[in-house]
Amino acid sequence: MNHNTPLSPRPLHHLSDVQRRVLTSAQLRSHGVTAAEANGQCRPGGPWQQVLPGVFLLHPGPPTSEERLHAVLLYAARSPAPGTAQTIPAQPGAQEPHAPQPYAEALITGLAALTLHGFSSAPPLPSLDRIDVLVPRLRRLRSTGCARIVRAPSLPGGSWITGVPVAPVPRALADAVAELSDAGAVRRLLTEAVRGGHCDPAAVVRELTQARLLSRPHVVDAVDALLAEGRAIAEQRLYRMVREHGLPDPVWNVDLRLPGGPHLGGLDAYWPEQAVALELDTRAPRQDEDALWSEYARKREHLERLGITVVHITPRKLRDSAEQQATVVRTALMASNDREPAAYVVVLPR
Known part of the structure; x- marks a missing residue:
């Protein structure tokens, strides 16, 4: 033989x-x-x-x-019963395999997964001494040879790339960052995740938080750069939404104040004639999320008591449904004719 x-x-x-x-x-x-x-x-x-x-x-x-x-x-992988094929929780739009696959309860993750997702800042597969594979926490396996076992309470929704099941980008990033001490490498990976449109900053920060990686200074620095990158991209998409969907030009990046009174808060866009304010919700799920959300809610309630309509838009909605978000803004602008006039406020550049 x-x-x-x-x-x-x-x-x-x-x-x-x-x-x-x-x-x-x-x-x-x-x-x-x-x-x-x-x-x-x-x-x-x-x-x-x-x-x-x-x-x-x-x-x-x-x-x-x-x-x-x-x-x-x-x-x-967990050995499937004879005659059965594996299924993995699929993300929206993920392609299912065309043939039975013997990979039950296992996903490629970490740097190898990022390479498969097309990250230019991830190393090529031949240069990786070990390949990370994600399995349920209770599986009795040990890392050996080129296989490094990574555990999760349950497997996230994956996708099939070149015939193998691969963890989603946020989870793969967290597993990769857990093994990296090079601050530059961490920052490049996180930045590419957002700049390349692979995922939103909030999803990355959520995974890093769950993996308890935000106690590492070089990861915190990279996250700060990630959030700044994410906000810049969201602002560009907001400008494009206004332009491409024929909305009237607002005043951009302003602060509102009551005449001789307190500061009301900053806004990404404001239409003074219609008293419609727009705010990009770029909060990330960190430890101070509740306090930050309370601040958002207080500002919104205060503005609405003054007769100002506040529209919140997330970066993900801008990316995935810009036309729908433009309709929301247009509706708010048109509805201004049916409202009582708003209180006079002072608009200042931010």
Whole structure:
């Protein structure tokens, strides 16, 4: 028997090429190869090799990056019942595999996942000594060889990229950052996540908070840069929304005050004639979120008592449904004719 010899008459058409080269001991047994025969093929100079416990590569020579990914998944995945295929919680728009996949309860995460998501600031797969794989917390597995086990209470919704299940960007970022001490590398990854449109800053900060990474100074610095980057991008989208959807020009980035009275707060856009204010909600889920939200709520209530309509828009809504948000603003502007005149306020540049 060698690596070119068919394992058994059982058809393999449901497997991809790489899945025919990387098989578990259980899969080999299902094709009539005993443990003794598999071990015999892996002797020095033999045609096969064992790359991880219970996972065999059916050719000599170093594994490719694709083979390493599949080997790590096979090692970490829960063995499915015979005749069943894996399903993973899918994100909206995520593509499902076209063939059965033996990767139950396992997702590629960390730097390898970011590379698969297309991050230019993540290292190429061949340069990674270890590949992070996310599994449920109660799975009894240990890191070994090129597989590093990362645990989660439950698996997040993933997506299929090049035939492997991959964790969503925010989770992959948190798992990557947990292993990085280079402040520059952390900042580049977080910045690309937002600048490249992979996810919103709030989603990243939420994952970093849950992973208890915000106690690390270099991560906090990177998050501050991330939030600034996210706000700048959201502001650009807001300008574009006003321009492309034919809204009247507001005054941008202003402070409101009562004549001779207190400061009412800053706004991203304000239409004085219609007394409509717009505020970008760029809060991130951090420890002071409740206090910050209370401040937002107090400012909104105060302005509305003065007859000023306040529209809150999140960066995600601007990104995903700009036309709908423009309709919300237009409706508020048109409704101003049916309201009592607002109190006079002083508008100052911010």
